[in-house]
Amino acid sequence: MSKQAEFAVILKMNPMFADLGADELQRLSGLCHTQQLATGEVLFQKGDPGDALFGVRRGQIRIETGASDGSRLTLNFMGSGDLFGEVAVLDGQDRTADATAGEPSELFVLRRQDFLGFLEREPKVAVRLIELLCQRIRWQSERMEESVLQPLPVRLARRLCALAEDFGSEVHISQEQLGIFVGAARESVNRQLQTWRKDGIVDLQRGRIMLHNMTKLTAVARND
Amino acid sequence: MSKQAEFAVILKMNPMFADLGADELQRLSGLCHTQQLATGEVLFQKGDPGDALFGVRRGQIRIETGASDGSRLTLNFMGSGDLFGEVAVLDGQDRTADATAGEPSELFVLRRQDFLGFLEREPKVAVRLIELLCQRIRWQSERMEESVLQPLPVRLARRLCALAEDFGSEVHISQEQLGIFVGAARESVNRQLQTWRKDGIVDLQRGRIMLHNMTKLTAVARND
DNA sequence: GAACTTATGTGACCTCTCCCACACTCTTAT
DNA sequence: ATAAGAGTGTGGGAGAGGTCACATAAGTTC
Numbered sequence: 118m119s120k121q122a123e124f125a126v127i128l129k130m131n132p133m134f135a136d137l138g139a140d141e142l143q144r145l146s147g148l149c150h151t152q153q154l155a156t157g158e159v160l161f162q163k164g165d166p167g168d169a170l171f172g173v174r175r176g177q178i179r180i181e182t183g184a185s186d187g188s189r190l191t192l193n194f195m196g197s198g199d200l201f202g203e204v205a206v207l208d209g210q211d212r213t214a215d216a217t218a219g220e221p222s223e224l225f226v227l228r229r230q231d232f233l234g235f236l237e238r239e240p241k242v243a244v245r246l247i248e249l250l251c252q253r254i255r256w257q258s259e260r261m262e263e264s265v266l267q268p269l270p271v272r273l274a275r276r277l278c279a280l281a282e283d284f285g286s287e288v289h290i291s292q293e294q295l296g297i298f299v300g301a302a303r304e305s306v307n308r309q310l311q312t313w314r315k316d317g318i319v320d321l322q323r324g325r326i327m328l329h330n331m332t333k334l335t336a337v338a339r340n341d
Numbered sequence: 342m343s344k345q346a347e348f349a350v351i352l353k354m355n356p357m358f359a360d361l362g363a364d365e366l367q368r369l370s371g372l373c374h375t376q377q378l379a380t381g382e383v384l385f386q387k388g389d390p391g392d393a394l395f396g397v398r399r400g401q402i403r404i405e406t407g408a409s410d411g412s413r414l415t416l417n418f419m420g421s422g423d424l425f426g427e428v429a430v431l432d433g434q435d436r437t438a439d440a441t442a443g444e445p446s447e448l449f450v451l452r453r454q455d456f457l458g459f460l461e462r463e464p465k466v467a468v469r470l471i472e473l474l475c476q477r478i479r480w481q482s483e484r485m486e487e488s489v490l491q492p493l494p495v496r497l498a499r500r501l502c503a504l505a506e507d508f509g510s511e512v513h514i515s516q517e518q519l520g521i522f523v524g525a526a527r528e529s530v531n532r533q534l535q536t537w538r539k540d541g542i543v544d545l546q547r548g549r550i551m552l553h554n555m556t557k558l559t560a561v562a563r564n565d
Numbered sequence: 566g567a568a569c570t571t572a573t574g575t576g577a578c579c580t581c582t583c584c585c586a587c588a589c590t591c592t593t594a595t
Numbered sequence: 596a597t598a599a600g601a602g603t604g605t606g607g608g609a610g611a612g613g614t615c616a617c618a619t620a621a622g623t624t625c
Contacts, residue, residue: 208475243467250474251432257481269582291602302583307604323591323602493612515572526613531574547572547621 121146124225127172131200133249134242141239148231154178154218165212167205168229173197176222181297182214194219196283203249206232267340270309272299274337277319277328286328295326345370348449351396355424357473358466365463372455378402378442389436391429392453397421400446404438405521418443420507427473430456491564494533496523498561501543501552510552519550 125146128134134142151174154160160171160178171178178195192214195201205212206229236243267275276299280288290298296306310326313319318334320327328334349370352358358366375398378384384395384402395402402419419425419440429436430453460467491499500523504512514522520530534550537543542558544551552558 204475204478208472210475210479213479243471246471247467247474248432250471250478251428251434254428254474254478254481255434255437257478293602303603304584304605305582308582311604321603517572527573528575528614529612532612535574545573 120151120225121149123174124149124172127174127198127200127225130198132252133200133203133245136245137239137242141242145227145235148227148235150226150228152224152226154222154224156218156220158218160216160218160224161202161212162215163212167202167209167212170200170202170206170227170229170232171195171216172225172227173199173201174223174225176224177219178222178224179217179219180214181217194283203246204253207246269299269301269305270337271340272301273306273309274334277326278331278335278338281328281331286331288326288328289324290326291324344375344449345373347398348373348396351398351422351424351449354422356476357424357427357469360469361463361466365466369451369459372451372459374450374452376448376450378446378448380442380444382442384440384442384448385426385436386439387436391426391433391436394424394426394430394451394453394456395419395440396449396451397423397425398447398449400448401443402440402446402448403443404440418504418507427470428477431470431474493523493525493529494561495564496525497530497533498558501550502555502559502562505552505555510555512550512552513548514550515548 121143125142128142128146129137134145137145149172152160154176163182173195175197178199178201180193180195180201182192193201195216201216202212206227209229236246273295276295277288280290292306292310293303296303299306310319310321313334314321316330316333318328318330320329345367349366352366352370353361358369361369373396376384378400397419399421402423402425404417404419404425417425425440426436430451433453460470497519500519501512504514516530516534517527520527523530534543534545537558538545540554540557542552542554544553
């Protein structure tokens with residue numbers, strides 16, 4: 118399968134491009150390039166011009182934002198088949214977050230200029246885009262509420278449930294990263310996980326968390 | 342001036358519709374209705390279907406979201422001339438937040454069905470919409486970071502500065518509401534305001550906060 | 566203006582979480 | 596094999612901010 122055809126599949130999997138015809142898809146995916154990243158390598162940083170949209174071919178990209186004192190908040194993990202960078206590429210403004218490779222990664226790159234040209238030729242895509250952006254706003258809105266109003270156990274449980282949806286009952290993440298993810302200290306995360314382990318809700322191994330009792334975990338997440 | 346012409350002005354003031362021609366604007370504003378709200382009356386609640394976009398003709402609408410335990414987080418105040426509800430009206434999904442009248446208010450209402458019909462006839466508006474949605478995503482992203490990573494004095498200072506931009510140096514808000522606004526207890530807000538009062542940065546009265554030294558306040562907000 | 570309601574001011578206490586310190590374990594590099 | 600470096604487990608102190616309790620003040624209602 119050619120790179121272009123592979124990118125077309127990724128696009129097709131994304132709701133943003135799901136209703137594109139095969140011919141439209143082919144024309145769009147023909148505009149892409151690819152880029153290699155080593156672990157820890159920076160794809161872009163907050164403030165960089167938003168001149169491209171990315172699709173993950175393989176590897177993992179971390180989207181995160183941080184304060185000057187070094188404390189950071191991980192917004193999302195992007196894995197194989199995920200698309201990101203749509204926001205910046207649409208209005209061309211600066212990136213709102215940083216993106217670094219969590220593993221050796223290969224990305225599809227669709228440059229802003231090429232994408233805008235395509236959009237002008239395909240007005241229907243613009244309409245789908247609007248819906249996608251709305252979804253994102255909703256998602257962010259829920260995230261914000263979650264972070265601000267809820268105590269750590271609830272935030273942690275919700276995050277684990279969300280990760281479970283993407284990766285199954287065995288989540289591959291360090292407690293350090295998980296802490297950054299929910300905006301808490303590593304030690305606090307560990308202590309909470311320990312109490313859950315004693316209750317048989319989770320099991321812990323180096324770099325892995327096994328979720329044994331999703332029922333109880335979702336109960337904590339609901340915070341009734 | 343007719344109601345429609347008044348609504349047209351509000352639309353024109355909003356970046357979302359700023360580049361519309363006079364004829365387009367007239368056709369769009371002709372689709373609106375009006376609605377009256379008493380103080381405390383609920384316009385919509387989280388979970389209601391998003392079937393309309395609103396413009397404030399007079400009064401004040403509070404956009405807020407809350408947890409089941411009654412703790413609430415005020416997201417925004419909408420005053421005369423402000424537009425809101427764009428997100429829900431675009432994808433028709435449920436409201437992400439509650440909206441209640443903070444004063445006796447009168448609203449312009451543009452129903453989803455009417456708006457979509459207009460959008461289909463005016464593709465250029467859809468493009469502008471995309472940019473507006475991007476801006477909103479950025480704004481939310483900044484809000485989230487602000488809430489999660491910063492200590493209370495910083496959050497409070499930032500909120501007061503933002504309110505000052507809308508309402509001038511005399512902000513009309515109770516400390517209770519302000520606490521909900523920044524996600525803190527009323528008592529904590531009061532204590533912080535007291536220290537600022539001793540420093541001559543603010544002055545306090547029942548239901549009002551006078552901002553005397555915006556320089557120092559913005560310095561706290563920057564958190565250097 | 567007297568009773569009542571709402572908003573503000575303040576102290577005491579307590580809990581959560583961060584930060585620091587350090588031990589232990591597993592993996593990788595030399 | 597040994598060293599170095601991650602990732603993990605735990606204890607303890609400190610501090611921010613929440614909760615509770617109650618006093619005071621400013622509007623409101625009758």
